[in-house]
Amino acid sequence: xxxxxxxxxxxxxxxxxxxxxxxxxxxxxxxxxxxxxxxxxxxxxxxxxxxxxxxxxxxxxxxxxxxxxxxxxxxxxxxxxxxxxxxxxxxxxxxxxxxxxxxxxxxxxxxxxxxxxxxxxxxxxxxxxxxxxxxxxxxxxxxxxxxxxxxxxxxxxxxxxxxxxxxxxxxxxxxxxxxxxxxxxxxxxxxxxxxxxxxxxxxxxxxxxxxxxxxxxxxxxxxxxxxxxxxxxxxxxxxxxxxxxxxxxxxxxxxx
Amino acid sequence: xxxxxxxxxxxxxxxxxxxxxxxxxxxxxxxxxxxxxxxxxxxxxxxxxxxxxxxxxxxxxxxxxxxxxxxxxxxxxxxxxxxxxxxxxxxxxxxxxxxxxxxxxxxxxxxxxxxxxxxxxxxxxxxxxxxxxxxxxxxxxxxxxxxxxxxxxxxxxxxxxxxxxxxxxxxxxxxxxxxxxxxxxxxxxxxxxxxxxxxxxxxxxxxxxxxxxxxxxxxxxxxxxxxxxxxxxxxxxxxxxxxxxxxxxxxxxxxxxxxxxxxxxxxxxxxxxxxxxxxxxxxxxxxxxxxxxxxxxxxxxxxxx
Numbered sequence: 001x002x003x004x005x006x007x008x009x010x011x012x013x014x015x016x017x018x019x020x021x022x023x024x025x026x027x028x029x030x031x032x033x034x035x036x037x038x039x040x041x042x043x044x045x046x047x048x049x050x051x052x053x054x055x056x057x058x059x060x061x062x063x064x065x066x067x068x069x070x071x072x073x074x075x076x077x078x079x080x081x082x083x084x085x086x087x088x089x090x091x092x093x094x095x096x097x098x099x100x101x102x103x104x105x106x107x108x109x110x111x112x113x114x115x116x117x118x119x120x121x122x123x124x125x126x127x128x129x130x131x132x133x134x135x136x137x138x139x140x141x142x143x144x145x146x147x148x149x150x151x152x153x154x155x156x157x158x159x160x161x162x163x164x165x166x167x168x169x170x171x172x173x174x175x176x177x178x179x180x181x182x183x184x185x186x187x188x189x190x191x192x193x194x195x196x197x198x199x200x201x202x203x204x205x206x207x208x209x210x211x212x213x214x215x216x217x218x219x220x221x222x223x224x225x226x227x228x229x230x231x232x233x234x235x236x237x238x239x240x241x242x243x244x245x246x247x248x249x250x251x252x253x254x255x256x
Numbered sequence: 257x258x259x260x261x262x263x264x265x266x267x268x269x270x271x272x273x274x275x276x277x278x279x280x281x282x283x284x285x286x287x288x289x290x291x292x293x294x295x296x297x298x299x300x301x302x303x304x305x306x307x308x309x310x311x312x313x314x315x316x317x318x319x320x321x322x323x324x325x326x327x328x329x330x331x332x333x334x335x336x337x338x339x340x341x342x343x344x345x346x347x348x349x350x351x352x353x354x355x356x357x358x359x360x361x362x363x364x365x366x367x368x369x370x371x372x373x374x375x376x377x378x379x380x381x382x383x384x385x386x387x388x389x390x391x392x393x394x395x396x397x398x399x400x401x402x403x404x405x406x407x408x409x410x411x412x413x414x415x416x417x418x419x420x421x422x423x424x425x426x427x428x429x430x431x432x433x434x435x436x437x438x439x440x441x442x443x444x445x446x447x448x449x450x451x452x453x454x455x456x457x458x459x460x461x462x463x464x465x466x467x468x469x470x471x472x473x474x475x476x477x478x479x480x481x482x483x484x485x486x487x488x489x490x491x492x493x494x495x496x497x498x499x500x501x502x503x504x505x506x507x508x509x510x511x512x513x514x515x516x517x518x519x520x521x522x523x524x525x526x527x528x529x530x531x532x533x534x535x536x537x538x539x540x541x542x543x544x545x546x547x548x549x550x551x552x553x554x555x556x557x558x559x560x561x
Contacts, residue, residue: 027335050309050362051284052437060550064336064501065312067285069492072436073552081284081309081439082370085363089382110388112359113347117393123347125333125340127389128310129362135383157388159359164386173386174407249336249501 003233005186006251007241008205009143010036011233012184013097016141021045021095024088024133028250029143030097031063035244040237048087050129052079062246085129088136091176096133096140102155103144105199105219106169107162107180107192109134110155127159134160139181146185146216153219163197188213189230193222203228260430260481261458264531267480268295271450272418277305277328279369279419279448283439285312285335286494287422289454291487294525294534297321307369307416309362309440312491313504316340320517321525322352328414330362336501337508342517351514359389364396364411366440371413372447384409419448421473422488424495425457430478431464431471435554436494438472445473452480454487456496466559484531489538489546497546 006029013033017023019042025034034047035058048054049066054077061070072078087093100109101124111130115121133140142162144150162180163169170179179197183190189203201213201223214221233241245251262270272278278296281288293314296304303325306315310331318324319332320342333340345351360368363383371379380399385407390396397410421441426432432453434441445451453473458481464471490500511517528534535543 049437051286051439064499065285067283067287067312067437067492067499069286069436069494069498069548072494073550078435078437080366080442081362081437082366082443085366089363112388117391120347123344125338125343126310126329126331126359127361127387128331131361131387131389132363132383135385135387159387159389161386170386174382175385176382 001235001238003238004251005205006253007233007238008230009184009186010241010251011237012189012230013141013143014040014237016182017042017045017095019044022087022093023047024093024096024129024137025049025066026097026129026133027065028099031066032241032244032250033097035059035063036237036240039240048084048093050081050084052081052084053077054079054084058244062244064249085132088132091138093137094139096137097143098130098133098140098160099143100130100160102150102152103142103183104152104155104162106164106166106197107142107183107199108155108158108164109142109160109162110157112157112159114156131160134162134177134180135175136177139178142180142183144183144185146187146213148216148218151217163192166197167195169197187216198222200224201227203230205230206232257429260478261428262480262482264291264295264454264482264484267452267482268292268299271452271479272296272301274302275304276417277307279307279416279421279444281308281311281314282419282421282441282444283437284310285499286436286492287488288312288314288491289420289422289487290314290489290491291484291531291534292420292452292454292482293318296323297521297525307365307414309365310335313340313507316342316511319343319346319355320352320511321521324355325353326356326358328358328360330360330365334504334508336504341511345514358395361389364389366443367411368414369440369443369447371411372415373443376413378410378412380408380410382408384411414447416444416448418450418452419444420452420454421445422454422493423472424455424493425459425463426453426455426478426481427459427461427464427475428481429461430473430475430481431461432473432475432478433464433467433470434472435470442472445477450479451477452482453478454482454484456485456487456493458483468559486535486543487531495548497548500542500546
């Protein structure tokens with residue numbers, strides 16, 4: 001069955017969700033990944049949304065944002081952002097998803113600006129809840145386009161902290177959460193060395209090569225001793241993704 | 257008792273002053289007071305500071321109209337499409353004017369408003385640590401906890417001049433029912449000096465009393481109640497209408513350059529007198545397509561004794 005790159009990334013994102021996870025869902029592709037995981041392999045996972053929603057079943061209709069009416073219908077709890085952030089800060093959230101404009105070798109993300117505060121070259125939208133998720137969730141997954149200008153040796157501004165300068169940086173800075181556990185890109189899946197906390201190439205998407213990944217990464221990227229192949233989405237995963245994104249807004253670029 | 261019912265035009269003219277700090281978009285992607293924002297633009301308010309968690313398109317529109325000198329927010333853009341072009345033009349090129357931004361996170365905005373609501377100067381958090389937001393030019397500071405010795409970030413209180421909050425219904429005194437995820441709506445209402453409530457329907461006091469758990473804002477905090485059906489369009493209002501996704505897509509294309517944005521502005525804001533004219537321009541067919549089709553009514557509960 002043919003599939004798009006976005007469908008592959010949604011499936012890879014969903015597979016990071018475990019059945020006992022409390023997931024801080026966020027926006028864009030993770031909205032779909034959560035729906036997919038619930039339908040396929042993580043029926044008991046709980047999803048929380050920072051506008052103030054907690055739900056444990058897929059929404060009845062396609063979601064473009066967490067604030068869409070179908071995300072409230074069938075929810076277990078609708079409340080304030082403060083309550084959702086309380087769960088996050090108090091260590092109750094096991095997994096979060098975030099995206100970024102720039103990521104570096106220790107998984108730090110910049111979504112604020114490129115340039116200087118007084119002389120902004122490119123103004124990016126900002127943190128949203130991303131920085132809170134990166135600081136406070138027990139683990140988090142980064143979803144990114146794999147391009148050299150986005151995979152930089154060192155981000156100029158840390159919006160959402162990964163492992164900082166590596167090793168025990170998070171502890172030294174008083175951060176509670178466990179840091180990033182995976183980076184799902186348009187070409188590969190990367191993970192982090194348990195000691196140095198540096199990003200490592202872990203799995204290649206079908207058709208991608210190690211050379212291509214290295215060329216599109218702005219530092220000398222290390223590779224795992226055995227590099228996996230990312231499993232393509234299964235037929236049943238694709239059926240669900242297409243059910244939750246019927247017009248292909250997120251996964252088939254049909255409307256942009 | 258003071259008369260609190262105003263038209264949008266009267267309410268904005270009377271309660272939003274040049275230089276005010278104003279919360280808009282407190283419930284994130286839903287219940288965004290677009291109608292109020294457009295009236296602010298029509299009245300050409302100046303030097304506003306906009307406060308919000310994320311802002312899905314409305315901040316971008318108000319910034320592009322030159323009403324804003326500063327933004328205090330976690331995210332400014334267009335949630336399904338990405339960047340806000342007016343925000344970029346203002347920050348990168350000073351078009352139509354230079355604006356300042358204090359970068360917050362969503363949690364930091366809720367904590368800042370919560371501190372304002374509690375009447376205390378700051379609140380500590382375990383977020384923000386190690387990020388660029390802890391730099392000296394930003395409002396946050398670090399501290400060692402006097403009890404546990406752990407590192408903390410401090411978020412100073414925000415006490416906005418005004419909060420414009422969109423909800424489903426209120427009575428004439430501003431006692432306001434809200435359902436769905438409310439974001440920082442309650443914190444904003446409790447922290448702000450002036451509270452403007454924009455609702456789909458004005459209901460009797462009895463409707464409020466019959467379900468006090470659904471009251472998010474008590475009326476004695478409210479300065480103005482504005483009945484403005486479809487006032488949140490194109491954002492969704494639970495129980496009334498769905499999100500108009502297409503509007504976000506077309507705005508993204510139309511606002512890409514300054515000229516395109518000015519054309520959009522004339523068509524959808526400056527060339528119209530009020531929300532009625534906006535709804536006429538939007539058209540019946542579109543409105544019909546956004547109506548709630550799968551109703552899910554709550555069941556009554558017993559508050560008796």
